[in-house]
Amino acid sequence: MRVPAPNGYSHAQATTGQERVITGNRQTNWAFADAYVAEDDALRWARDRAREAGLRSVSPGAGAALRLLAATVDAKAVAEIGTGTGVSGIHLLNGMRPDGVLTTVDPEPEHQQSARQAFRAAGFASNRARFIPGRALEVLPRLADAGYDLVFCDGDRQEFPDYLAESLRLLRSGGLVVFEGVFAHGRTVDSAPQPTEVLRLRELLRTVRESPDLVPSLLPVGDGLLCAVKR
Secondary structure: OOOOOOOOOOHHHHHHHHHHHHHHHHHHHHHHHHOOOOOOHHHHHHHHHHHHHOOOOOOHHHHHHHHHHHHHOOOOEEEEEOOOOOHHHHHHHHHOOOOOEEEEEEOOHHHHHHHHHHHHHOOOOHHHEEEEEOOHHHHHHHOOOOOEEEEEEOOOHHHHHHHHHHHHHHEEEEEEEEEEOOOHHHHHHOOOOOOHHHHHHHHHHHHHHHOOOEEEEEEOOOOOEEEEEEO
């Protein structure tokens, strides 16, 4: 049934106005959702170290989603690509089983040292995390097939499609792969010419969506979390 437009407005004008209101509400809702779960002193310390080092960190909302996803799969073994200073690692550990171990890979040992301090400040025993320095595509082939409940990818975005192939090998059936930053601050859906990084993100999004081996979802938290369950 066609609803009449308000007096003095065409249907196009009414629809456009409605879209502006919805968009405004969504922005407010997203900001509220991103700040919904408070972060503690250890996370704030890790964020400060990341800012000092010029590193990006997952947003509080994306971190809360990671914690939820780790808890949902009752994760005992998680692989993380991109340790940074430990922000995402703390969130993952908070969602994992008490006996779970996070294996985290980063090419910069000094960043991993900051993450060690952050994990310790958050109250995690040293045996809860295994730090492996090195490039992800050199380290991942050494990790065990089907040995992980969740793989979180937050490294070089140009390598994301390659991380996907390794993640499918690493994950058990029913495990989760998660990619951070797939919106690329809006550039992924921008029709203007984009750099290789964004083109690779588009390739990843298409591959995950079309894969018969995955059940995907794109979560609008932080700069976008692409999640998929391995069948």
